[in-house]
Amino acid sequence: MILVTGGAGFIGANFVLDWLAHGDEPVLNLDKLTYAGNLHNLDSLKDDARHVFVQGDIGDRALLDRLLAEHQPRAIVNFAAESHVDRSIHGPEDFIQTNVVGTFRLLEAARHYWNALPAAKKEAFRFLHVSTDEVYGTLAPFDPAFTEDNKVEPNSPYSASKAASDHLVRAWHHTYGLPVLTTNCSNNYGSLHFPEKLIPLMIVNALAGKSLPVYGDGMQVRDWLYVRDHCSAIRRVLEAGVVGQTYNVGGWNEKPNIEIVHTICTLLDELRPRADGKKYAEQITHVKDRPGHDRRYAIDARKIERELGWRPAETFESGIRKTVQWYLDNPDWVANVQSGAYREWVARQYEGEKEGAQA
Numbered sequence: 001m002i003l004v005t006g007g008a009g010f011i012g013a014n015f016v017l018d019w020l021a022h023g024d025e026p027v028l029n030l031d032k033l034t035y036a037g038n039l040h041n042l043d044s045l046k047d048d049a050r051h052v053f054v055q056g057d058i059g060d061r062a063l064l065d066r067l068l069a070e071h072q073p074r075a076i077v078n079f080a081a082e083s084h085v086d087r088s089i090h091g092p093e094d095f096i097q098t099n100v101v102g103t104f105r106l107l108e109a110a111r112h113y114w115n116a117l118p119a120a121k122k123e124a125f126r127f128l129h130v131s132t133d134e135v136y137g138t139l140a141p142f143d144p145a146f147t148e149d150n151k152v153e154p155n156s157p158y159s160a161s162k163a164a165s166d167h168l169v170r171a172w173h174h175t176y177g178l179p180v181l182t183t184n185c186s187n188n189y190g191s192l193h194f195p196e197k198l199i200p201l202m203i204v205n206a207l208a209g210k211s212l213p214v215y216g217d218g219m220q221v222r223d224w225l226y227v228r229d230h231c232s233a234i235r236r237v238l239e240a241g242v243v244g245q246t247y248n249v250g251g252w253n254e255k256p257n258i259e260i261v262h263t264i265c266t267l268l269d270e271l272r273p274r275a276d277g278k279k280y281a282e283q284i285t286h287v288k289d290r291p292g293h294d295r296r297y298a299i300d301a302r303k304i305e306r307e308l309g310w311r312p313a314e315t316f317e318s319g320i321r322k323t324v325q326w327y328l329d330n331p332d333w334v335a336n337v338q339s340g341a342y343r344e345w346v347a348r349q350y351e352g353e354k355e356g357a358q359a
């Protein structure tokens with residue numbers, strides 16, 4: 001079996017579902033179930049013996065040692081992290097604990113487990129660390145996209161904590177020989193995306209008749225990848241990636257935020273027109289910018305394409321349509337994640353924002 005950490009979150013849950021749709025190798029899923037973890041994401045696996053869920057922290061070394069000894073995974077795929085940049089600005093502590101200390105503890109547990117494996121299993125073992133393009137910092141409008149050789153220049157507490165974890169993973173390979181792989185992916189979108197992030201927040205706010213808060217001028221650029229394409233990239237890297245290597249994963253799909261928001265509004269106008277006949281775009285407001293906001297990310301994904309033959313299957317047009325439709329079809333999921341804690345976060349993050357200039 002494989003051990004997946006953070007498998008109840010957005011990408012982790014999509015990965016577990018995707019993994020079990022593509023084969024029968026069981027998954028041991030270790031997730032702390034923070035505000036971002038949601039077991040309902042895995043409801044379809046309730047009676048599936050191939051999925052074993054354990055609630056726990058990647059920072060809990062005793063638990064890790066016990067799980068590794070008991071389940072003997074052939075690989076670890078590490079998704080577990082605090083993942084929201086705005087939250088890292090309000091409170092970086094959890095990001096250091098999980099993303100840095102947690103990754104360190106997981107690496108140490110993996111190293112001791114791996115060291116004691118018999119030769120053939122030792123040779124085959126992999127530790128795949130899921131990371132982000134944000135570790136590379138920000139790009140000017142005409143800079144070339146990030147390659148794996150880019151300098152690491154993180155700008156937010158979140159990206160600094162992810163960069164630190166990437167460095168630890170690299171060092172555990174260089175020093176101890178742990179067979180690691182690292183992926184640095186661009187912005188994901190798709191089903192099960194927690195509605196604190198741009199795309200799901202805009203969809204749920206639009207449907208609730210609330211304002212659509214675009215930070216600053218909305219001209220920050222992100223490179224969007226459909227989540228199931230990220231999952232297929234991770235499967236491919238786990239299968240054929242060269243130990244010690246880093247692979248950038250992206251969708252060749254750079255778009256300014258304001259364009260994303262307009263696309264969502266247009267899709268909703270078509271799929272669920274407003275009762276008053278007005279356009280959803282009338283709900284767009286410009287709000288104060290994120291401190292230290294990175295202006296542009298772009299991924300050069302030629303290495304994974306060339307060496308591992310991976311390419312995204314989804315275009316942005318097909319992926320965003322599926323995504324909007326998923327949120328329309330799953331109001332219960334949205335209601336379920338909008339707990340008291342979620343409402344407190346939204347009130348705090350957007351407090352004092354007046355209805356700004358209507359776009």
Ligand code: NAD
Nearest residue numbers: 006008009010011032033034036037057058080081083188
């Ligand atoms: P998410 O916030 O939706 O999910 C994170 C999951 O990790 C949750 O289920 C949470 O309960 C769990 N978790 C948090 N702390 C934990 C701990 N200490 N021990 C065990 N579990 C813990 O995040 P996501 O968007 O699914 O991102 C998953 C990974 O992919 C992260 O490492 C993130 O940095 C990386 N990534 C995300 C994106 C993106 O666009 N979302 C892009 C590139 C890379």
Ligand code: DAU
Nearest residue numbers: 083084085132133134186187196197198213214215220257
């Ligand atoms: O690039 C990969 C990263 O993408 C991942 O590593 C992170 O885990 C993931 O959260 C994401 O980070 P971003 O900061 O790019 O995603 P977010 O959805 O928070 O914001 C996307 C863009 O939209 C960013 O420029 C900020 C802007 N934004 C976001 C929110 C929540 C708004 O304009 N308004 C908003 O309300």
